[in-house]
Amino acid sequence: MKPYLTILLDSFRMLRSKAIFWVSLIITLLVAVLYLSLGFDEKGVTLFFGLTSFETELIRKGTPSAERLYLGIFTNYIAEIWLAWIAVLLGLISCGSLFPNAMKEGSAGMLLTKKPSRFGVFLAKFVGSLFFVAIQVILFVLVVLIALRWRVGEWNFSIFWYVPLVLLVFTYLYSFMVLIAVKTRSVMTALILTLVLWGISSIVGSIEGSLYQFTQTDTSVVEISPSKENNEFEDLEDSQATDRWYTRVKAIYGFLPKTGRTMEIADRLLVVNGKRGYNRGSMLDIMMGNVSQEESAMAEATTLAANRHSVSYAIGTSSLFALVMLSLAAWLFCRRDY
Amino acid sequence: MSEYVVDLSGIRKTYRGGVEALKGIDLQVPEGCIYGLLGPNGAGKSTMVKILTTLIKKSGGTGTMLGRPLGDRTALQQVGLLPEHAQFPDYLTGRQVIEFTAGLQNVPTAETKQRTDELLDLVQMTEAQQRKIKSYSKGMKQRIGIAQALVNDPKIVFLDEPTDGVDPAGRRDFRVLMKKLREEGRTIFINTHILSELEPIVDRVAIISEGQLRGEGVLDDLRASTPEYSIEFEGTLSIEAANAMKAEAIKVESGLITVSTSYATEVQPVIDQLRQENLVIVKIERRTQSLEDLFIDLIDSTKAATPPPIPS
Numbered sequence: 001m002k003p004y005l006t007i008l009l010d011s012f013r014m015l016r017s018k019a020i021f022w023v024s025l026i027i028t029l030l031v032a033v034l035y036l037s038l039g040f041d042e043k044g045v046t047l048f049f050g051l052t053s054f055e056t057e058l059i060r061k062g063t064p065s066a067e068r069l070y071l072g073i074f075t076n077y078i079a080e081i082w083l084a085w086i087a088v089l090l091g092l093i094s095c096g097s098l099f100p101n102a103m104k105e106g107s108a109g110m111l112l113t114k115k116p117s118r119f120g121v122f123l124a125k126f127v128g129s130l131f132f133v134a135i136q137v138i139l140f141v142l143v144v145l146i147a148l149r150w151r152v153g154e155w156n157f158s159i160f161w162y163v164p165l166v167l168l169v170f171t172y173l174y175s176f177m178v179l180i181a182v183k184t185r186s187v188m189t190a191l192i193l194t195l196v197l198w199g200i201s202s203i204v205g206s207i208e209g210s211l212y213q214f215t216q217t218d219t220s221v222v223e224i225s226p227s228k229e230n231n232e233f234e235d236l237e238d239s240q241a242t243d244r245w246y247t248r249v250k251a252i253y254g255f256l257p258k259t260g261r262t263m264e265i266a267d268r269l270l271v272v273n274g275k276r277g278y279n280r281g282s283m284l285d286i287m288m289g290n291v292s293q294e295e296s297a298m299a300e301a302t303t304l305a306a307n308r309h310s311v312s313y314a315i316g317t318s319s320l321f322a323l324v325m326l327s328l329a330a331w332l333f334c335r336r337d338y
Numbered sequence: 339m340s341e342y343v344v345d346l347s348g349i350r351k352t353y354r355g356g357v358e359a360l361k362g363i364d365l366q367v368p369e370g371c372i373y374g375l376l377g378p379n380g381a382g383k384s385t386m387v388k389i390l391t392t393l394i395k396k397s398g399g400t401g402t403m404l405g406r407p408l409g410d411r412t413a414l415q416q417v418g419l420l421p422e423h424a425q426f427p428d429y430l431t432g433r434q435v436i437e438f439t440a441g442l443q444n445v446p447t448a449e450t451k452q453r454t455d456e457l458l459d460l461v462q463m464t465e466a467q468q469r470k471i472k473s474y475s476k477g478m479k480q481r482i483g484i485a486q487a488l489v490n491d492p493k494i495v496f497l498d499e500p501t502d503g504v505d506p507a508g509r510r511d512f513r514v515l516m517k518k519l520r521e522e523g524r525t526i527f528i529n530t531h532i533l534s535e536l537e538p539i540v541d542r543v544a545i546i547s548e549g550q551l552r553g554e555g556v557l558d559d560l561r562a563s564t565p566e567y568s569i570e571f572e573g574t575l576s577i578e579a580a581n582a583m584k585a586e587a588i589k590v591e592s593g594l595i596t597v598s599t600s601y602a603t604e605v606q607p608v609i610d611q612l613r614q615e616n617l618v619i620v621k622i623e624r625r626t627q628s629l630e631d632l633f634i635d636l637i638d639s640t641k642a643a644t645p646p647p648i649p650s
Contacts, residue, residue: 110424338388
């Protein structure tokens with residue numbers, strides 16, 4: 001066990017030595033503190049720890065809508081943009097050189113000629129890379145936990161679901177990056193190709209989501225509009241064509257890592273007002289003045305669209321992708337000459 | 339079990355693209371000696387060390403190291419390595435590099451501290467141990483490299499170009515250290531192209547060229563030519579004496595007489611003759627074939643034996 005702990009400790013030391021680790025850690029904490037600075041009082045919403053505020057009757061301290069809004073800002077903006085994109089990107093940039101550096105002639109001689117097997121070294125290096133994202137996300141979520149306690153008045157431990165989910169998203173992409181890095185030994189090639197994969201996956205995911213909504217709407221139009229008798233046949237044909245496209249895109253998407261869908265799983269696991277499941281549409285409801293506990297039709301539609309993939313499908317197929325990539329990378333790492 | 343710490347038979351390595359780096363090497367390294375592996379650039383020296391330390395997989399042949407098949411991880415735990423162009427993580431201190439290797443080799447924590455202190459002292463790096471590697475000179479890095487190679491108390495130590503970039507004082511220290519390690523019963527396998535470094539300390543050498551073993555054994559046995567005595571003098575030797583010497587296969591030139599013999603007694607009559615003719619003897623020197631001469635002779639003979647390419 002000691003040799004593997006030594007590799008993990010070395011990974012941590014390496015990360016600690018990198019300026020980007022500290023820069024992204026500081027920015028992460030700044031974003032978290034900025035979130036913390038948002039609050040509520042008896043008159044409405046306060047910003048920058050009460051430096052400025054605006055009055056509203058809808059969202060005040062202690063109201064259920066305050067918690068929904070506060071969580072909404074976190075899930076819709078901070079988690080969606082910062083955790084799901086920027087933190088993962090910084091992680092990829094920081095950890096990109098880990099494998100190519102370990103495979104350099106003089107370094108490989110230091111690492112691969114010792115007691116641990118090559119596969120053991122590979123796994124330890126991979127797990128060590130996860131430290132980077134894990135440390136950032138855990139710290140971030142801790143500040144958010146404190147913010148929720150302070151601003152909303154309850155300890156919402158369900159936000160810790162973001163830690164494994166962000167790590168999963170990072171793992172999907174990083175496994176591909178490691179494969180390219182092991183194959184080419186080039187940090188830049190690995191990073192660029194990973195970003196391309198990420199982009200393709202996101203675009204295909206968006207198309208799949210749009211086609212899903214379109215096919216659902218189209219079907220309902222055909223079904224509830226008997227007056228459009230002249231166009232009924234054409235509508236049905238269009239609908240079938242769209243269905244076919246949706247099936248194709250969904251099949252392609254099945255092979256790709258589902259970064260967006262994985263992050264959306266957090267919504268289903270969050271506990272809001274004592275109930276499991278958070279609807280991103282409910283934040284729009286609040287902004288539009290609907291502060292009741294009942295969800296609007298729009299919020300329900302958002303929930304329906306977000307839940308079109310089961311948790312096991314989103315995580316299972318993506319994890320399978322990561323497993324295949326990692327297996328190939330490990331195979332290459334173990335059999336090649338150094 | 340083999341009586342040799344390294345026992346190789348017909349080791350071959352063919353790289354992708356068909357480049358044959360090793361063409362069937364047989365090598366036996368006895369325990370407790372300093373073994374030198376010599377050869378020009380691209381001869382296959384590093385490939386050989388990399389096969390022994392599992393960095394490269396052999397294409398053919400069999401072999402054992404410390405009585406276990408090549409690639410056995412248990413054997414590797416008793417091996418120390420300073421690779422060529424060793425790159426230590428620049429965020430570590432010299433001490434941490436040694437401790438890192440100790441961790442990888444599963445050296446117990448209490449033992450690690452004691453051995454690290456001893457090794458830092460041995461390579462004279464105690465004062466600089468807390469400095470980051472990036473602030474070290476090349477020579478300091480090599481010293482740390484040797485120390486980390488010894489942290490697991492290895493039975494066999496592979497040193498690939500260990501004095502590359504090291505200053506003369508550092509090289510002298512290196513030779514002293516190698517002798518000390520041999521006295522401790524370790525086998526030291528040195529891969530180098532700096533022949534003068536090896537000659538004073540090496541017990542056995544193997545010379546490889548173009549992937550093949552050209553010579554192997556104790557250095558004195560490998561030396562093809564007989565030692566010779568050269569006598570430099572001032573003045574002119576008489577024609578009669580010169581002719582008499584030439585008749586006995588003694589080489590006579592202006593101011594220089596060369597006698598090919600291993601025995602000093604055979605030189606005495608020549609000295610007597612010079613004294614008798616009142617010539618001033620300036621210098622008497624016993625010369626043997628140097629390792630460099632031997633190396634060049636073997637490599638040249640290989641090239642001569644290789645038929646020229648057939649024109650297309």
